[in-house]
Amino acid sequence: MDVLSHYSSPVIEFPATQPIEKQNALVDNCTGTDPPPPGKEVSTSTQQKQHMGTQTEQLTGNTNGSVEYDERALAKWLRQIYPLVERELSQPTPLMDEDQQQQQLASQGALQDQLQVHIYQNLPMGSVENSQGLAIWLCVHTNNAPVLVTTTVAQHDDWCEHVDQQLKLFVPQRVAHGDFVIYREMKALPLKSCLRSLSTNSFNKNIFAGATMDGELFVWLYEQSRGASDANVDIKQLHSVTSTQGAAVALDWVTEQRLLACYANGTVLQWLVTKQMTLDWEYTAAVGGELSTMVSLGINDFVLGTNDGGVYRCWSTADRSSNNQLQLLTLRRHRFMVSTLLRTEMDGHRMVISCDLSGQAYYHDMRHEDEDTAQLIVQIPLPFKNAIACSRDANIIYCPSNDGALEYYRVSDGAHAHVKGALRGRGNLIRISDNGCWLITGLYGSEFQIFYIENNSKD
Template sequence: MDVLSHYSSPVIEFPASQPLEKQNALVDNCTGTDPPPPSADVATETQEKQNAATQTEQFCSSQSAKYDERALAKWLRQICPQVEQELSQPTPLLDEQETSQCALQEQLQVHTYQNLSMASIENSQGLAIWLSVHTNNAPVLVATTVAPHDDWCEHMEQQLKLFVPQRMSHGSFVAYTEAKALPLKSCLRSLCTNEFNKNIFAGATMDGELFVWLYEQARGGIDSSVEIKQLHSVSSTQGAAVALDWVTEQRLLACYANGTVLQWMVTKQMTLDWEYSVPTSVGAELTTMLSLGLDDIVLGTSCGGVYRCWSPGRQPACDRTSKQLQLLPLRKHRFTVSTLLKTEMDGHQIVVSCDLSGQAYYHDMRHEEEDTAQLIVQIPLPFKNAIACSRDANIIYCPSNDGALEYYRVSDGAHAHVKGALRGRGNLICISDNGCWLITGLYGNEFQIFYIENNSSD
């Protein structure tokens, strides 16, 4: 057994946090009424008090704090329904997202159908619209190119081309073939189909002219000819119309960047019906327009504003040409409004607005006093400034680079992609009225046509 040796360890001192000379008065906690000691031990001081309700440090006493109970109650009323909705519909897991994506591709099979070649200058953009159905549920197509320029146009060799679907000898397929080429005085700024008579369409040129055309098909044999007949042509001092839309079969609306909206009566002659100018308080240029009915329009601006304008009642008889409309601002975008679409959701009229960042708002038109755009869709990167949507507004289509197409299902966020084989970035997308055909472009000098096959059980 080892012998234990005597060893003195060094003294380890823990100095006091307070000087030894200072003596604190002792207080009996049971019966004393004296105040606590004036000093506290810093080494043993507890953490600062925190407000558990807002999870922020509370630096002032509860007696001096002031709260705006009305603002707090208003905030709670706004945030509670959203929290409850998110809790009832939690974010799906990764495998659930993949399942929904596969389900979307099975439900909507989008096929790359046909390319259309156009004669164009480098960096040109495209315009295209669908007319009436011709054969095999395929509508007639009108397309043109817009050369790069500013407010004036020196490109005098522009053409408006008519493509007609023709049945192929084998199968139930059709092929779009060029049937007519109409020379134009200058590039078109906008095109619009008359939804009340889809054989009639209108266009606005860069030099301020408005044209109304009629598509005609001669009745006869198998090789019946087609024709584009010019019905009317008028000039405007407002410049190029940035957007056109038909109110009725005989009423055409033209929207101009300077804030002017003109309605034309298209009968045997084309005459000006009324003129409306947005208030100066809007303070931005108009970029797009949509008609909801007689004297009821929606306007989009370059600063992201969306406005609904409608007539409060009968106008004075002495001033019929100058229209007086009420202006209602809807939910505002952060960037320029590039697209306005009219559709229905759950049987209610919906206006979809999209800005340059790819953010889409769904505006419910039943509410006249305030905008209730509760549904907001952020299209994933890269940003898309041109969109189209299905009839029920649940599917959003976007042109992608190199002739590809992306589409999204709003209800569950499912995303699908169709590969392309072209070069360039598309700036146009237009869906046919029956929801079966899509055209995007312009990619170099080509448009891309897609066919949509809906396999849902509805």
């Protein structure tokens, strides 16, 4: 071990840059009246005040006011604040006292007790990555469970080259020694191209229609042999026509034999479906944007939604419609694209619910022809929900959430309930059966999710 020794280092002198003898005159800035010194040190100029919230600005030494931003500090701050903002937006906490909070929690608990939604079954589709889904409910088969038709839509633009698409039929079958059913795939029908829309004939739920991306319209019939087993089911194609308008963005049935189809360019076609499928009439809606959705209210009466937020009611009192016979009424306008139109009833009155991409839903009262009485407005909490379904009394709104979860809201008191999912992805579709007992959402990866609704209310 080295022995420590005392060592004195030489003194290093830094001589002053100014003579020590020189004295600077001091001026009292508080009471003095002398003018400021002629010279001023540039390095002592006042720096611009930085934002105390982010602390991300770095000032340069020049005096022209230019600012350089520290991107690493900004990114670090965003990573810290983003989860908090997202959590606050998805679950807003309005200012309320303890009594109001207790009332809200009690209403939410009552909603979950009265309306229990259970995850029932997953339906694998084997689709390609980033596909979307279409699904509709048909007639009731057994145990109050309806037949289900599904398909997948691959990502593409205006034209479709996916010729290996299929329309799949799922039939509920009773389980031995159990009081429940399981949906099994019973039929797979090849399609020429992806479907743009699907619609069940509400007057005859064995019949349904679909529009493909290449402009074709198909009408199918679900068949089951009487007295046969559940396995003896089939899908029969009844009609097929080609339209020059392109892919129909929405389909709806006016009557058992009349099919309404609307197109993005504003054209609405009504087809007469009998032994042959013939064009009944054609109408061009004079609206600003492209049509995005449609719902039929009856003979020569329907509501249109556009990609710029417009909602329009078109109707005529004549037996047959033409361009100059249909009247166009502008309803309450959304700020974003109208993604969903639902026909329903509330308190015995006919209503149309419109929902845009921001999750804002309007309830339009169809009793008045000369004004829009959409006084009821529901703002669905974030994240945005552009696909909704509603109960038969229009008091409950269902929304698919991320990862196979489901959220539902009671309009009367604002109660909110959540069903946790176990899938991956964000659902873009939701359909509820006519009896209000079954929901299907998707597509999550390559699977649909079926929910069962159990209503325990005393009403």
